[in-house]
Amino acid sequence: MRTKKSIGKKILSANEEYALKNKQLLAEHKKLCLNMISSPGSGKTTILSRTISELKDRIRIGVIEGDIQTDLDAEKIRATGAPAIQINTNGACHLSAAQISSALKQLPLDDLDLIFIENVGNLVCPSAFELGETGKVAVLSVPEGDDKPIKYPAIFARAKALLINKIDMLQTGGQADFDIERAKRDVRKLNKTIEIFPISAKTGEGMQSWYNWLLKSVKNLQS
Amino acid sequence: MRTKKSIGKKILSANEEYALKNKQLLAEHKKLCLNMISSPGSGKTTILSRTISELKDRIRIGVIEGDIQTDLDAEKIRATGAPAIQINTNGACHLSAAQISSALKQLPLDDLDLIFIENVGNLVCPSAFELGETGKVAVLSVPEGDDKPIKYPAIFARAKALLINKIDMLQTGGQADFDIERAKRDVRKLNKTIEIFPISAKTGEGMQSWYNWLLKSVKNLQS
Numbered sequence A, B: 001m002r003t004k005k006s007i008g009k010k011i012l013s014a015n016e017e018y019a020l021k022n023k024q025l026l027a028e029h030k031k032l033c034l035n036m037i038s039s040p041g042s043g044k045t046t047i048l049s050r051t052i053s054e055l056k057d058r059i060r061i062g063v064i065e066g067d068i069q070t071d072l073d074a075e076k077i078r079a080t081g082a083p084a085i086q087i088n089t090n091g092a093c094h095l096s097a098a099q100i101s102s103a104l105k106q107l108p109l110d111d112l113d114l115i116f117i118e119n120v121g122n123l124v125c126p127s128a129f130e131l132g133e134t135g136k137v138a139v140l141s142v143p144e145g146d147d148k149p150i151k152y153p154a155i156f157a158r159a160k161a162l163l164i165n166k167i168d169m170l171q172t173g174g175q176a177d178f179d180i181e182r183a184k185r186d187v188r189k190l191n192k193t194i195e196i197f198p199i200s201a202k203t204g205e206g207m208q209s210w211y212n213w214l215l216k217s218v219k220n221l222q223s
Helices: A002-028 A044-055 A072-078 A097-106 A153-158 A180-190 A207-222 B002-028 B044-055 B072-078 B097-106 B153-158 B167-171 B180-190 B207-222
Strands: A032-038 A061-067 A084-088 A114-118 A135-141 A161-165 A195-198 B032-038 B061-067 B084-088 B114-118 B135-141 B161-165 B195-198
Touching (some): A002 A032, A002 A097, A032 A207, A044 A207, A084 A097, A180 A195, A195 A207, B044 B072, B044 B114, B044 B207, B153 B180, B161 B180, B161 B207
Parallel strands (some): A032 A135, A061 A084, A061 A114, A135 A161, A161 A195, B032 B114
C-alpha cells in the first residue's frame, strides 16, 4: 500500500506541474480557460457550438476536444469556424495537463479571448485532475436525473458554474420527475458560490445568462 | 515508466485474483451474475426495479449497488422486496472485485437465481475491471446520443447484452436525432455476438425480450 500510495502521489505531482505551467501561460496571455466536465451525452459539444456561433461577433473562442476515440466533436466545432484541437486519450478516462500543454501550443492563443476544454464524458475522474484551467464548468442534463449532484458530488463542489441542460425536456412529460429546485438546492449545499444556468442548447432558452457570465468573465480577466 | 507499469500490473492482478474467486463462487452455486455498466442517469436502477418486480414470480434476484456516495439506489431496490447490498466507493470511479467478494458474502446466495451488480455510473472505467461476473450488460439511453458506441467503444465491445433505454424519448421530438439503427450497426461492428434490446423501463416497451433473455440465461446456467 505504501508503494502504491507514493507512486500515486508522484503521478499527481507530474500532472500538477504541467497544470501550473498551463495556468502561468494562460495568466500571462490573460486568457480565460474553462474545463467542461459532464457525463457522456449531456450536450457539451452542442452547448459549445451554439455559444461559439452566437458570440462570434463579441469574443473569439478556441476549443480543446478530449475524447477517448474519434474526432467527431472537433469536426463539429470547426464547422462553426472556431479553431479546435482534438486529443484522443485512447482509453484514458480524463484529460491530463500534459495533453493540454501540448494542445495550447497548437492553438492561435493571441487571436483568442476564451479557450474551452471539453473533457472526456465522465462525471467522476476528470474532476480530480487539474489542467491549469481558470475554472471548471459542470454540465448536468435533465434526463440524467436530479439526484446526480448528491451521488457524484466532486465536480459540483469544484465547479465555478453549472449548466443544467436540456430544460426543454422538462416540458415533454418524459422527465417531469426532474425537480430543478431540488438540483439547485443540492448543488448549493456543496458549493455556495457556484453560478447555475438552466439552459437548452437546442432551443436557446436560458443561453443569454450564460453568455453574459462568459462575457463578464472575459472582461474581468482582460481589464 | 517501468516502475509504474509493474505496479499497474500488480494492482490489476490483485483485482483479477478476487475476480477469479468470485467467478468460482458463482459457478459453484450456479448463479448468473450480470455487471450493469453505463453513464450516470441512463436508467440502470429503474431497469432493475421494474425487472425485479415483473419477474418476482419466476426468478429470485439480488442486487449489489455501487455508488460513489449515498444509498439511494439500494433503498429503491429494497422497495421492490429484493435484497440489496450498497457499496460506497467514496470517490473511486468503479467497483472492485474485492468489494464484490465482500458483498456476495452478505447476500443470501442460496435463495437467489440472479445477482445484478449495478456499477458506478461511468461509461469508461468500470469496463476495465473484471468483477468475476458471468457477463457485462451495457445500458445506453436515447438522450445520450447515438454516437456513444464509437466514442466510448470499450464497454460496447465487451458486453454480452446492450439495453438501449428511454426509447419513449424517440417519440417526443426532443431526440429525433437518435438513429437507433445507426447505434445498433456501430455496436455490432465492435461486437458480433451482442444481444441488443431497445427498451423503455418507464413505459415497459420492449422489456419482455430482455426478460426472456434473462430467464433463458438463468435456465441454461442451472441445467
